[in-house]
Amino acid sequence: MAHAARCPVVERVGRIAALHPDRTAVVGTAEVLDYRELWLRVDAWWERCATLGLAPGTLVAVLCGDGTGLPSAFLGARAAGLVPLLIDEGLPQSGVDAVWEAARPAAVLRADKDELEPTGEPNPRTLPTEAGYVVFSSGTQDTPKGIVGQAAGLLAFLDWEIAELDVRPGTRVAMLTSPSFDVVYRDLLLPLCSGGELHIANQAVRFTPPAVLPWLAEHGIEVLHAVPSLSARWLVADGPTVDSLRYTLFAGEPLYGRHVQRWRAAAPRTRVVNLYGPSETTLARFHHEIPADCGPGLQPVGRPLPNARVDLVPAEPTSEHGDALRVLITTPHGSLGYLPGTCSPDDLSRLRREHGITRFQTQDRGLLDPEGNLVIVGRLDSLVKRRGTFVDIMRIEAAAAELAEVRAACCVQLTSNSEIVLAVEGPDPAAAAGLHRRLRAPLGRDIPDRVVVLPTLPLLPGGKADRRRVRELLNLEETARGLQGG
Structure with a gap:
């Protein structure tokens, strides 16, 4: 089949499917797909998307539930040259409505119902050909912003992670992340771009903390991406030891050594990596493997990934507690910018994409430790006047x-x-x-x-x-x- 647009991630998964058609690709609650069946479903989605006659770069919504439909729907939309926005059907309707209104998708793919239909949007968004996905920021600090992710940036991160973690055909990777957040692409695409197995947890597991450790053990998960505060809840109830877990990669929040120690008691063979990188810079731009003898306090986020650079620049307000400065990240693999109308003038001034390079002034404050590792000690807006x-x-x-x-x-x-x-x-x-x-x-x-x-x-x-x-x-x-x- 000749695809309407060249997407590097689609091409990679296609090559994997051709090499390993009989290997397990996706494991869900109700079914298991090998790479042959996965690719047949990708083709089917591409053919359906092509019938809409949408221009390359048109934004479409992909509604995701508990099943195994997400990987093929995402890859099929990308094969057709469209730009997906993943929306978790488990989110509150008010949040879904706000994202929908801001995104203006031309069509909706219901991943687990195998349905596709135009939305009737009179003015759907069309994005640059380099775009690979759209994601909205978490809204932790302010109103969620629409971020246009770069397809090549996704694959650059995945290639680094595959090599760094020695991910091979058959490696079992967990998907416990809500599809509405960009970090889900670490879960979703790491196994499929390496011949591994994507194990999708349903909402009954995701929303029940005591069920997570048993699920990880039952599925023999080897690689896990997690947020510290959420994973702390998984440890509240006595669960089984997850001996299969080779790597745990934390991101999204400060990571403290005390939590690392507790997590290693539950997964004694795991190596723990701290990742850092705002959504604007694509998945992660820094990494640090936490040593066995780490102290209980705040852990570094480490050093930049290849083709990334960090600068620490003065910013107001300043703090009397140390020499922390604003973190500025430069990388060719960053996002293409914000969706117009979803961000403030200040946001626009801090995110620049020029001559193939993304330069992002984060709201984070950082410093370098004696070993040259970046430590994120706070945010500019975490300094408040009292x-x-x-x-x-x-x-x-x-x-x-x-x-x-x-x-x-x-x-x-x-x-x-x-x-x-x-x-x-x-x-x-x-x-x-x-x-x-x-x-x-x-x-x-x-x-x-x-x-x-x-x-x-x-x-x-x-x-x-x-x-x-x-x-x-x-x-x-x-x-x-x-x-x-x-």
Whole structure:
């Protein structure tokens, strides 16, 4: 079959399918596909997409459920020259609607129902031929932005990861990530671009933390990508030891040595790698393998991947705690830019794509440790003013992570009264006052005004702590306290 557009990822999977047609490609709850069947389904999707007569680069939505339909729907759309936006059907409808309105897709592929239909959108988006996918940022800090990912950038990262992890035909890789977030492409494409096996966890597993370790063990998973705060919940219940796990790659949040130690107790043979890279720079641009004797505190994100460079540049506001500077990343493998209308003028000024090079001024603050590894110590917007002095709320979170009974921490400044409140998950609610006292020595005047213990911290679908929701909950609590006091 002659494809309408050359996509490097599609071409790679096609070569793998031709070499290993009888090998297992995708393992789901209800069915298992070998590479021959997977490629037949890719062809079928391409033929259906071609009947729409859409211009190359047209944006389409791919609705993803629990089944094995996502890989073939994504690859089929790409083979037809279209640019997919993956949408998790398990997300709240309000979030789906907001993304849909901003994206303006020309068609929708229902991956697990094998259905395709035009949306009737009068002004669908058409993107450059280099585009390989569209993703919306997590919204951890602000309104989600539409990011145009680069097809060649995907494959560049995958080639690095295949070599770095020694991923081979038959290697079993887990997909536990929501399809709506770009990091899912690490799960989805790493095995399929190397002849490995993609094992897709259904929502019953993804949304039930005690079920994850048994699922990993049952499927003999060898490579796992995870978010620290979400994986901490997987460890709450006593689960089986996952002896098959060769590599665990953490990303998306600060990684602390205490969590690494707990994770290694559950997966004693795993090597742990800390990845870092905003969505604007494609999946990850830095990596650091955590040594066996790591300390309990914040871990480095390491050194740049090939063809990436980091510069640390001054930015306001500054912090009195060390020499951290704004992290600026330059790479040919970064994104192509933002979807027009989904970002602010400041966002546009920080992300530039010129002469085949992406230059992105992140909102992260970093420094180099004595070994030359990059350490992300906070964000520019994690410095908040309290009584005329800047306080670093990520420094507060780091101190809380040092406490053994704290599984996860999220610090916010309330809009109702400007208090800085630390919300933690793990200890008994009665322990809040004791935690506050124990933070006084490491934090000094940066100590939070209060510590609140929540049964569980709200998480975004991608696994990160939902800082906005935490702030809303604490603001509501403060309002209720004020009413009771009145």
